Amino acid sequence: MKCFQCQDKAIIELQHGPVCKNHFIHYFEEKVFKTIQKYQLLEPNDKICVACSGGKDSQTVLYLIKKYLQTHHQDTKNLKVLAIDEGIKGYRNTTLKDLKQFCKEQRVELKILEAKKELKYTLDQALKSLKKKNQLEKPCHICGVWRRYLINKGARELKCTKLVTGHNLDDEAQAVIMNIFKANTSLSAHLGPISGIKDYELFVRRVKPLYFCPEKEVRLYALIKKFPVKFIECPYAEEGYRAAIRDMLNNFENKYKGTKQGVISSFLQILPLIKEKEIKTNTKPLRECKICHEPANQEVCHACKILGVLNEK
Ligand code: SF4
Numbered sequence: 001m002k003c004f005q006c007q008d009k010a011i012i013e014l015q016h017g018p019v020c021k022n023h024f025i026h027y028f029e030e031k032v033f034k035t036i037q038k039y040q041l042l043e044p045n046d047k048i049c050v051a052c053s054g055g056k057d058s059q060t061v062l063y064l065i066k067k068y069l070q071t072h073h074q075d076t077k078n079l080k081v082l083a084i085d086e087g088i089k090g091y092r093n094t095t096l097k098d099l100k101q102f103c104k105e106q107r108v109e110l111k112i113l114e115a116k117k118e119l120k121y122t123l124d125q126a127l128k129s130l131k132k133k134n135q136l137e138k139p140c141h142i143c144g145v146w147r148r149y150l151i152n153k154g155a156r157e158l159k160c161t162k163l164v165t166g167h168n169l170d171d172e173a174q175a176v177i178m179n180i181f182k183a184n185t186s187l188s189a190h191l192g193p194i195s196g197i198k199d200y201e202l203f204v205r206r207v208k209p210l211y212f213c214p215e216k217e218v219r220l221y222a223l224i225k226k227f228p229v230k231f232i233e234c235p236y237a238e239e240g241y242r243a244a245i246r247d248m249l250n251n252f253e254n255k256y257k258g259t260k261q262g263v264i265s266s267f268l269q270i271l272p273l274i275k276e277k278e279i280k281t282n283t284k285p286l287r288e289c290k291i292c293h294e295p296a297n298q299e300v301c302h303a304c305k306i307l308g309v310l311n312e313k
Pocket of ligand 1: 139140141143144234235236237240
């Protein structure tokens with residue numbers, strides 16, 4: 001295959017044709033920068049916190065946010081990195097090691113919040129303890145609740161005004177389909193390139209610059225740039241509902257090219273309607289959790305509810 005723009009050796013076939021390494025890099029970076037601009041993900045005075053796991057998505061988004069700030073003559077000194085150590089033995093310690101190296105290379109400040117310190121348990125310990133109590137919680141459910149909780153808390157403590165995440169097109173397409181299959185329309189209202197519906201003082205707005213980047217493009221970009229990524233998978237990854245949706249979407253994509261892009265394009269057309277409906281009908285606006293004072297949509301937040309079960313004798 002030859003690049004349709006310069007006739008050099010092509011390394012990937014995009015929707016508009018095969019491209020070489022240089023044209024892919026240009027295309028990929030342009031796509032991310034255009035997403036930031038079109039959806040106004042960043043404003044000039046924003047203090048930015050990039051939520052990083054140490055994997056390919058988070059290293060890519062961190063690198064590109066820094067590059068975006070530099071090419072737009074904005075200060076990079078307010079750029080911070082936040083990582084959550086959920087305590088997943090043999091996995092998170094490896095990705096955090098990669099992340100520490102990357103942050104050092106990129107000269108950005110890294111803060112790590114540990115679930116063990118903040119919530120008294122590692123994820124591994126919590127799952128073991130729940131199993132003993134015959135409460136079979138899905139690892140990804142607890143992990144997701146804890147991560148959202150700690151990322152928001154950490155970004156607010158860093159006094160950041162925007163929280164950047166590395167969610168890519170595959171992640172978002174999976175979330176859209178999951179919410180449809182589970183009839184969770186109100187959760188879908190919080191998706192999109194900018195998460196959430198309204199501003200709330202305790203909640204740092206989340207933005208997704210890789211929103212239109214398929215996972216395979218992010219992987220290729222991280223490989224070309226030689227980011228220190230091991231490409232290992234979480235030991236709990238296969239247990240989740242999301243893994244089944246991921247496999248289904250990948251099968252469809254292999255048979256019918258453009259499926260994931262189609263899910264996202266259709267979703268973005270109806271998202272304003274879903275948000276409007278959610279604003280009109282939501283009876284659970286954000287408030288402070290009465291135990292930990294973090295944002296919650298009920299009296300007690302999900303993280304405190306999980307802790308309540310874990311602390312039961
Ligand atoms: Fe957490 Fe599940 Fe992702 Fe593992 S696969 S890091 S448990 S959300």
